Amino acid sequence: MDVNNQAGWLDLDYKPKLPKDLSCGIGIVGAGAIVQACHLPAYRMGGLNIIGIYDVDRDKAEAIARQFGIPHVFDTVERMLEHPDITIIDIAIPAKFQPSIVEKAAAAGKNVLCQKPLGESYEDALHIVKSCERFRVKGAVNQQMRWSPGIRASRTITERGWIGMPTQASIQVNIFTDWSQWPWITQIERLELMYHSIHYMDSIRSVFGTPEYIYADGSKFPGQVSRGETRSMIFMKFPGECRGLIHDNHNNIAGQDDWYATFRFEGTEGIIKGTNGALYNYPDGREDTLQFLSQRIDPGYWFSPKLEGRWFPHAFLGTMGELMRAIEEGREAENSVQDNLLTLQMLFASYRSIEENRPVRLDEIGS
Structure with missing residues (x-):
């Protein structure tokens, strides 16, 4: 395959789709x-x-x-x-x-x-x-993060089998968030997972499916204004040998030059890696980046398709x-309230895991 002629077959189908009738x-x-x-x-x-x-x-x-x-x-x-x-x-x-x-x-x-x-x-x-x-x-x-360009493109690549059998997913974020800009959120006991990392759980689930159990931890930063957790680590076990990890810290003291927001999906025959541009200079943001390697296509070539758009605001058109x-x-709908119960099971399994310091199976939630 001519890797330099990517225009047709490399369409990653990541942009939000709209109905035929927009009058609704x-x-x-x-x-x-x-x-x-x-x-x-x-x-x-x-x-x-x-x-x-x-x-x-x-x-x-x-x-x-x-x-x-x-x-x-x-x-x-x-x-x-x-x-x-x-x-x-x-x-x-x-x-x-x-x-x-x-x-x-x-x-x-x-x-x-x-x-x-x-x-x-x-x-x-x-x-x-x-x-x-x-x-x-x-x-x-x-x-809406599952419609952000990098995550949606990763889903397409995975569904096409270009990375083979999924083995590992990770999202890592290390930024500074001024939670005081949302005064109500500083007063709640459950913060970071409930209102932020829930997006990462849902995004990983949209690409790799639903895990069996979760082992999580959440913590605060000394002197923070918020009552709830602002740092979290979430380990996910999927069926078979597939695993996942979310590492999220909102207390980076080094300034924007040290911030990062990355994702990585690995399989038996390929790797996807990229950045979530929306978080690099929030709220302005920049476009997502994406690279992937597929042994099914070319064992030694990293594809670097240019993605248009970002999580904020473009992905909001995806959900609606x-x-x-x-x-x-x-x-x-793909994002139906019925389907979202699985994401909620991931969320509340994480909180139960934090409280009880143990792995929690998703089927324990709501049973």
Whole structure:
């Protein structure tokens, strides 16, 4: 194979996909920084139909509506749910408020894109799943990192068999995060895994599948402002000889020149390695990088395809686009609330492992 002629066969199919019909109406609950910086810029890129927004702080909602040309600012969630042209409710609020919003939306016949984590407890997540099933609406979860360019391309490479049998996955992050920019998050007991490394668990699961058990540890940094953990290590055992590791530290004192955010997927016949560009100079970010070696293609050649886009905001179009396509095609979304229960099992197995200092099987969660 001519490795220099990569244009056709090396299409890694990593960009978010949209439905044929973009007229589906979307209402947004929440007008926080993530909506302004990620949700709405991504939806604007895709030409999606945003009908209205609601927030308990109406001034914030009105400011974002003016910025993005959103026609309606609703006084209540209930008024939003009454709008006949809204098909999807995009929920962008802390997880503890999510179950009640989903139940109201589902009862009104609206499909939902839920924020991650799906629930602050496994029981809350199950409640959301049952609400969607009861009212026969589609629910999906905004685990958008699996649509970041590097992770999505890694999934394509793995699915094509180019690295052979998967043997090892790792995501390593060593940065500094100023958690005080989200005051509410500094007050919760469960922080890093619940609101950050959950993305890495879901991303690894999207490429390699679901592990059998997890052994995890979480810790704080002396003098940190947050109550919850800001450092974590998560070991994952998959069926057979495959293993995984997440190492995440948000307390790097050396400055951005020393920051790194890398991923690596290995198999019996190949290796994928890359960087998660969004975290190198957050919140500005840069594009992901990717290299891979495949003995099935050329034993001595490292392919270095150029990837376009990044986790923030481009991948946010992946989660919403997949839900919209699922509605259009009459199927379950890849990121459905039902599927996300497996990611939640990884999350809560990690916390139980920290508390009990032992490996925890995923089937222990919710049983």
